[in-house]
Amino acid sequence: MTAHATAPAGPLLTLQDLVVSYRSRRGPRSRRQIRAVDGVSFSLGTGEILALVGESGCGKTSIVRAIARLEEPAGGQVLFRGASIAHVRGPALRQLRRDIQVVFQDPFESLDPRLTAFDTVAESLLVHRLGGSRAGRRDQVLAMLEQVGLHPAEAIARRYPHQLSGGQRQRLVIAGAMVLGPDLVIADEPVSMLDVSLRAGILRLMLDLRDSRGVSILFVTHDLSLAWVVADRVAVVYLGRIVEIGPMDEVIRAPLHPYTRALVSVIPVPETTTARRGEPERCRTEDPALVAVPPAGRGPAGTSEAGTHTDGASPGRIGADAAGPEHAAACHFAKESS
Numbered sequence: 001m002t003a004h005a006t007a008p009a010g011p012l013l014t015l016q017d018l019v020v021s022y023r024s025r026r027g028p029r030s031r032r033q034i035r036a037v038d039g040v041s042f043s044l045g046t047g048e049i050l051a052l053v054g055e056s057g058c059g060k061t062s063i064v065r066a067i068a069r070l071e072e073p074a075g076g077q078v079l080f081r082g083a084s085i086a087h088v089r090g091p092a093l094r095q096l097r098r099d100i101q102v103v104f105q106d107p108f109e110s111l112d113p114r115l116t117a118f119d120t121v122a123e124s125l126l127v128h129r130l131g132g133s134r135a136g137r138r139d140q141v142l143a144m145l146e147q148v149g150l151h152p153a154e155a156i157a158r159r160y161p162h163q164l165s166g167g168q169r170q171r172l173v174i175a176g177a178m179v180l181g182p183d184l185v186i187a188d189e190p191v192s193m194l195d196v197s198l199r200a201g202i203l204r205l206m207l208d209l210r211d212s213r214g215v216s217i218l219f220v221t222h223d224l225s226l227a228w229v230v231a232d233r234v235a236v237v238y239l240g241r242i243v244e245i246g247p248m249d250e251v252i253r254a255p256l257h258p259y260t261r262a263l264v265s266v267i268p269v270p271e272t273t274t275a276r277r278g279e280p281e282r283c284r285t286e287d288p289a290l291v292a293v294p295p296a297g298r299g300p301a302g303t304s305e306a307g308t309h310t311d312g313a314s315p316g317r318i319g320a321d322a323a324g325p326e327h328a329a330a331c332h333f334a335k336e337s338s
Contacts, residue, residue, distance in 0.1 A: 011043035012081060012216050013067065013184060019075035020062040036062040038240040039076070041290075044184070049210060049217045051227030051248070053263065054237035060220045063237070064188050067218070068102050069093065080184075098128050101177035105189035107169035111161040118157035121145065121176050128180060140179060147212075148175045148205060167198035171205065178209060185209075188220045203230050225267040228252055236260045242290065246327030250295060256329035283332050290328045 020037035037059045044050045052060050065071035067078055069085065078086050085096055104110045111120060121141045122131075131137035145153035148171040161169055170190060177185055187206065191199040207230060210217055221227055227234050228248060235245040236259065244257045255261045 011079075012046045012048075013044040013218070014079040014082075015043070015063075015067070015076065016041050016079070017076035018063065018066060018073055018078060020059070020066050020071055021074040035074075036240055037066070037073075040237070040240070040242055041076075042235050042242060042245060044216055044218060046183075046216055047210060047214045048233070049206075049219055049231045051219045051221060051231035051234045052237055053221055053224050053227050053234055055222055058237045059240040060222075060237055061188060062240075064102065064186050064218070064220055068100055068186060069096060070102075094128070098180050099182050100184045100186065101180060101182040103170075103173055103177055103185060103187045103190050106193055107166060107173050108161075108193070110173055111169060113161050115160075116157065117145065117150070117159050117161075117164070117172050118142075120161075120172060121179050124176050124180050130180070144175045144179045145172075147209075148172075148178070149201065150175065165198075166194050167201060170194060170198075170202055174202075174205065174209075178213070178215075181213070182215060184216045184218065186218045186220065189222070190219075191226065192221070192223075199226070206230060224252075224263040228267070236263065241330065243331065244327075244329040245290065246293075246329075247295075250327050254327075256293065256327075257331040260329070286332070288330045288332055290330045292326050292328050295327060 018037055018040045019035060021033050021035045024032045024034055026032075040059070040063060042050070052063065054060050062071065066073045066086075069088070073086050076086075077084055080096070080100070085092075088096060115123065118138075118141055121144055122137055125131040125137050125140065131140050142153040142157060145156055150156040150168060150171055156164075156168070161172075164172065170193075174190075185206075190206070191202050194202065203226070206217060206219075209215055217230075219227060219231055224234070231248045233246065234248050234251050235242045236251070236257065237243070238257075238259045244251060244255065244260045251260065252264060252267075255264045
């Protein structure tokens with residue numbers, strides 16, 4: 001079920017020990033700083049789809065906001081094409097806004113009801129001074145509407161958001177993001193507000209855009225079954241941390257962390273041959289780091305502790321410099337299986 005793409009040449013986006021915190025107005029002064037994201041590290045390759053999966057409140061949207069520079073990180077680094085973007089300003093920030101686009105969860109709230117579909121997409125070109133003449137912008141907008149499946153583009157372009165269905169609105173939001181030709185699209189729960197019958201079309205659209213334009217996609221969702229349809233790799237987020245990361249099929253087939261197992265248990269998948277084990281006693285007292293684990297069916301050769309800093313890498317940077325992605329989990333089960 002996983003979407004297959006050519007192996008990325010190198011990481012387009014890299015997070016190293018990202019920390020995002022918020023200040024609370026209540027409670028003791030020593031506890032007013034709340035860490036929503038606590039040391040998250042991963043990389044995303046060119047043309048790759050990586051899914052961030054976790055329950056509501058686990059820190060997924062905070063990660064998104066830090067990458068898109070809508071939130072200042074409290075610690076760690078966000079690298080885009082190898083350069084830090086955590087505190088960029090001025091022209092560099094304007095270029096970053098063009099290169100990284102976000103598709104938000106609610107298409108009803110992310111569209112201006114006063115703008116037609118044409119004006120919504122054209123606004124992106126006007127803000128970034130792209131498209132050349134008015135005729136040139138018109139051609140680009142209509143072509144983009146056609147590409148995202150809004151047919152006929154001439155008729156759709158004259159409509160306002162309230163005249164469009166939920167699926168059409170989400171396609172319009174995607175058109176407004178893709179018309180700039182971004183390298184990275186962050187889709188934050190892009191289909192959670194849509195009926196099941198409309199979800200398949202939006203997911204198919206994202207795959208088509210990845211294949212035709214080579215865009216990288218960070219797909220944020222609470223539904224592991226949706227991630228299984230579109231993603232090449234998955235990172236499971238729990239309590240502000242990544243507790244398991246690896247190729248989509250392998251994580252589904254052999255989940256190591258108890259939270260990942262709970263997510264897998266509610267989707268229809270073939271039963272694994274791995275016997276269930278009890279919770280190790282040290283799960284109650286020790287905080288495990290991400291540990292590389294061998295692919296299912298292989299031996300423990302090459303297994304290494306990902307949380308160490310002996311090579312200068314940050315905890316959890318699994319497979320950033322390897323030929324291909326590895327499976328890793330922050331779980332004592334991973335250590336026992338290796």
